Amino acid sequence: MELWEAINGRRSVRAFNDRPVERDILERLLEAAIWAPSGGNAQTWQFVVVTESKRIRSIKTVSPGLLGDPAAVIAVCQDLAEARAKGGALGETFLAPVDAAMATENLLLAAYAEGLGTCVIASFHRGAVGRLLDLPKGVEPMLLISVGWPAERPPAPPRRKDDIVSFEVYNA
Amino acid sequence: MHEIGLEEKIFELVGYMVTSGRNLLDETPLYGPFRLVDAASRLILLLEDEEVISSRLSVIRERIDAGKYSVMTSPGEFRTFLDSLVDALVDHMNPGKGKGGDQLGKRTEISRG
Numbered sequence: 001m002e003l004w005e006a007i008n009g010r011r012s013v014r015a016f017n018d019r020p021v022e023r024d025i026l027e028r029l030l031e032a033a034i035w036a037p038s039g040g041n042a043q044t045w046q047f048v049v050v051t052e053s054k055r056i057r058s059i060k061t062v063s064p065g066l067l068g069d070p071a072a073v074i075a076v077c078q079d080l081a082e083a084r085a086k087g088g089a090l091g092e093t094f095l096a097p098v099d100a101a102m103a104t105e106n107l108l109l110a111a112y113a114e115g116l117g118t119c120v121i122a123s124f125h126r127g128a129v130g131r132l133l134d135l136p137k138g139v140e141p142m143l144l145i146s147v148g149w150p151a152e153r154p155p156a157p158p159r160r161k162d163d164i165v166s167f168e169v170y171n172a
Numbered sequence: 173m174h175e176i177g178l179e180e181k182i183f184e185l186v187g188y189m190v191t192s193g194r195n196l197l198d199e200t201p202l203y204g205p206f207r208l209v210d211a212a213s214r215l216i217l218l219l220e221d222e223e224v225i226s227s228r229l230s231v232i233r234e235r236i237d238a239g240k241y242s243v244m245t246s247p248g249e250f251r252t253f254l255d256s257l258v259d260a261l262v263d264h265m266n267p268g269k270g271k272g273g274d275q276l277g278k279r280t281e282i283s284r285g
Contacts, residue, residue, distance in 0.1 A: 014241070057176075061187030064195055064207055123199060125191050157245045 001113040010108055011156065013117025014067040016148030020051070021071045025114055029074070029147070032110030036103040039095030042086045045103055046077040048133050048141075058132050063144060065123025070146035074107070075129065076100045081138035100142035107145060117150030181218050188214065205254060206243040209236050228264040235260055 030047055038045070050056055050073045059073055060066045066073070078100055084092040104120055111118045121144040129141045166172055192207040216233040219226070239253035 012244075057184060061184045062191045064188055064192040064210075067210075123195055123203070125194060128191065154241075 003109075006109045006112045008156075010112040011117070011154045012119045013148075013150045013152060013154065014119055014146075015150070015152040016068050016070050016117060016146075017151045018069075019071065019149045021116065021147055021149070025116070026051075026072060026074075026147070028114070029107050029110050029116075033076070033103040033107040036099070036106040038099040038102070039091065040087050042083060042091060042095065042099065044079045044083040044086060044091075044096060045100055046079055046139055047103075048075040048077060048135075049073075050075070050133070055132070059124070059129060059144070062128035062132070063121060063124035065121040066144060066146055067119070068146065068148070068151075070119075070148035072147040074145040074147060075133055075141045076104050076107075076143045076145065077133075077135060077139050077141050079139050097142050104143050104145060111147060115149070116147055117152075119146045120144075121146065178222055181221065185211070185214050185218060202243055202247060202250065206240060206250075209240055209254070209257065213237055213240070232257070232260060232264070 026049055030049070033047060034043070034045070050059060051071065056070065056073050060069075078096040080092050080096055083096040087095050108118050108120070124141070124144055126141055129135075129144070130139075133141070135141065163171075189207075189211050192211070196204050196207065213233045213236040216229045220230065220233075235257055239250075239257070242249040242253050
């Protein structure tokens, strides 16, 4: 698939069919994620892939932004202690969430290329999800990604194009 | 896959509502009404799963699910959607008398299947 096709075609999907996502496909998505850039090449991310339906339902119970019934949920986490050790306060408070977001976008595009639907979720209770995933102290979930075979193809929301790009200096 | 019992379904809905209550402290205010109508949709779906059938509730759920995501794209459209939803509720309080009542379906007494 051409890169631009994935960039333009990807949507946030919130309705999935019942078909499971095979393990090798999930592993390819994670491979795409870990090829993302990271500040200072820190690579302090951690990924937890959940495919057990009961565990997904538990996560969904404390994740209001997780809509539909995906075959898998991927928690994009950061080891904040390691991020601080490698990048100082900037690493912990800024680079860690930014790096998680960059890895997430790689994963979304790779999923789209596989024919999968995804949705990024920030509306979840971090402490509760951390407990359900048995995350160790210092490892925090940054984002959840729902993954499954899409049962819908949402239209593209309008894109803001005016007044958001400047060349050379702001708003020239 | 194990069968999901009624108590578990209710627990999950309560979890959704409680967690929404906490998270909304930090989220965009627009998500408040979204979570409320989404919770209503989930409640109706839960009842349908349990074969507690009401055609007017099903119509309301379908309308919610068709319009709720406008919150992501247009606050104005979302507001209009919520107004139309309240209108639909009023229509279904007096079946056949309110505007659009016939289009939306007559009231059906809840019956346990």
